[in-house]
Amino acid sequence: MAGIVSYGAYIPIYRLSRAILGQVWGGGGKGEKAIANWDEDSITMAVEAGMDCLQGIEKRSVDALYFASTTPPFKEKQSASIIAAGLDLREDIIAADFCSSLRSGTIALRAALDAVKAGSARQVLVIASDCRPPAPNSAFEPLFGDGAAAFLVGTEGVVAEIAASYYLTSEFIDIWRLECDLLPRTWEERFVLDEGYEPHMKKAFNALLKANNATVKDFAKAAFYAPTARSHGAMARAIGLDAKTQVQDPLFDSLGNTGAAFAPMILVAALEEAKPGDQILLGNYGDGADAHIVKVAPGIEKLKDRRGIKRHLESKVMLENYGKYLKFKNLIQFEETPMTRTRTSLPAMWRDRNWQYRCHGHKCNNCGKTQYPLQKRCMYCQAEATFLEEVPLSDRKGVLFTYSMDERAAVVDPPNVLAAVNLEGGGRIFSQMTDRDVNNLRVGMPMELTFRKIHDALGVHNYSWKCRPARA
Numbered sequence: 001m002a003g004i005v006s007y008g009a010y011i012p013i014y015r016l017s018r019a020i021l022g023q024v025w026g027g028g029g030k031g032e033k034a035i036a037n038w039d040e041d042s043i044t045m046a047v048e049a050g051m052d053c054l055q056g057i058e059k060r061s062v063d064a065l066y067f068a069s070t071t072p073p074f075k076e077k078q079s080a081s082i083i084a085a086g087l088d089l090r091e092d093i094i095a096a097d098f099c100s101s102l103r104s105g106t107i108a109l110r111a112a113l114d115a116v117k118a119g120s121a122r123q124v125l126v127i128a129s130d131c132r133p134p135a136p137n138s139a140f141e142p143l144f145g146d147g148a149a150a151f152l153v154g155t156e157g158v159v160a161e162i163a164a165s166y167y168l169t170s171e172f173i174d175i176w177r178l179e180c181d182l183l184p185r186t187w188e189e190r191f192v193l194d195e196g197y198e199p200h201m202k203k204a205f206n207a208l209l210k211a212n213n214a215t216v217k218d219f220a221k222a223a224f225y226a227p228t229a230r231s232h233g234a235m236a237r238a239i240g241l242d243a244k245t246q247v248q249d250p251l252f253d254s255l256g257n258t259g260a261a262f263a264p265m266i267l268v269a270a271l272e273e274a275k276p277g278d279q280i281l282l283g284n285y286g287d288g289a290d291a292h293i294v295k296v297a298p299g300i301e302k303l304k305d306r307r308g309i310k311r312h313l314e315s316k317v318m319l320e321n322y323g324k325y326l327k328f329k330n331l332i333q334f335e336e337t338p339m340t341r342t343r344t345s346l347p348a349m350w351r352d353r354n355w356q357y358r359c360h361g362h363k364c365n366n367c368g369k370t371q372y373p374l375q376k377r378c379m380y381c382q383a384e385a386t387f388l389e390e391v392p393l394s395d396r397k398g399v400l401f402t403y404s405m406d407e408r409a410a411v412v413d414p415p416n417v418l419a420a421v422n423l424e425g426g427g428r429i430f431s432q433m434t435d436r437d438v439n440n441l442r443v444g445m446p447m448e449l450t451f452r453k454i455h456d457a458l459g460v461h462n463y464s465w466k467c468r469p470a471r472a
Contacts, residue, residue: 008053031253102286145256
């Protein structure tokens with residue numbers, strides 16, 4: 001039986017209160033939405049979700065990685081290959097991007113199930129991640145949130161089976177971006193809901209239930225996509241769900257609509273609360289709709305140690321003003337100076353790929369010391385390269401050894417905090433610190449590593465590893 005073996009999720013630490021939007025543009029609004037830091041995008045969030053999903057799992061057992069998003073950072077360059085490197089997966093795997101549709105997450109999940117059932121892969125990692133920029137003062141601005149979800153699909157240790165599915169493909173256009181567009185476009189809301197979302201989702205749900213002689217009463221929870229909280233509630237009523245007991249919280253007031261990652265993230269939230277024997281009704285929308293019966297199997301309790309949705313929601317820092325939000329989303333253009341001009345080198349990135357992307361260090365088999373980045377000689381005992389063994393470091397926790405703050409540095413989110421972190425099992429990493437509250441830093445505090453964007457230069461996104469205070 002092929003199914004979900006593990007799950008994980010990622011939600012950025014920053015939140016924007018809708019009350020701040022009301023202060024800027026007028027009007028009200030309750031709740032908040034998750035906001036990616038300036039050095040995060042759909043690739044870095046995918047790495048985080050993948051790490052959460054692969055806790056306690058041998059990475060070499062993954063034979064394929066499928067990445068789903070409407071916001072891949074490169075238009076002509078595969079994102080899945082960078083994510084695979086960030087997760088330190090084998091090189092001899094299949095990597096593929098599923099893009100351009102809000103429904104790409106569940107489509108990628110179907111492709112993963114087919115690959116496992118066909119025997120072309122033992123385990124496939126599926127990650128949906130989106131980081132959609134809304135236009136300021138638009139209907140999308142208080143709605144769009146950022147996040148990612150991951151599922152490992154295999155045949156051994158299945159905790160959730162996709163028992164039945166129904167797929168509906170449609171050429172209906174409601175939200176879109178052209179090749180040159182930075183921000184999404186949409187049509188009038190009544191047309192989008194009356195002709196698009198509502199009839200397509202109803203048809204998918206009803207066809208699935210009819211084909212399997214099921215009713216909505218057979219499900220413990222329903223986890224499904226909707227453009228807004230109001231349309232989500234209307235769909236629940238339309239198909240006869242009990243809003244108080246059967247509908248999984250869509251998290252509009254704590255997370256926001258995370259695009260291609262939305263339905264997968266709500267499914268993760270449902271699995272976090274599920275018990276063996278539960279059935280979950282999963283639904284997704286975009287260029288048609290799909291609906292699925294998810295049966296929860298014994299063993300689901302073993303995955304409760306994931307950060308998932310619940311723990312990530314609890315770990316948060318509120319953005320104090322709208323200006324910082326605009327900077328993080330790159331929605332405002334600042335003056336360029338010689339100090340802010342960045343550089344890059346593709347030959348150097350390729351040469352250093354094992355430490356830059358995979359976070360590999362060297363362990364010296366002569367003196368036993370671990371060092372990062374990779375060296376040609378041991379920096380401690382000067383042993384030659386033949387004594388150096390390449391070891392992965394990204395999963396190691398650490399403690400803050402020392403740090404500095406530069407208030408005048410030309411960075412997006414000053415001050416520039418540079419830190420030295422001592423890693424468990426040996427080794428020390430020097431890097432920028434991200435996701436930090438500069439008023440609450442102390443030597444000895446728990447730290448962890450995170451895959452982030454360093455900068456953009458010459459039209460290239462540069463990624464590597466930074467440190468951050470450990471999240472709960």
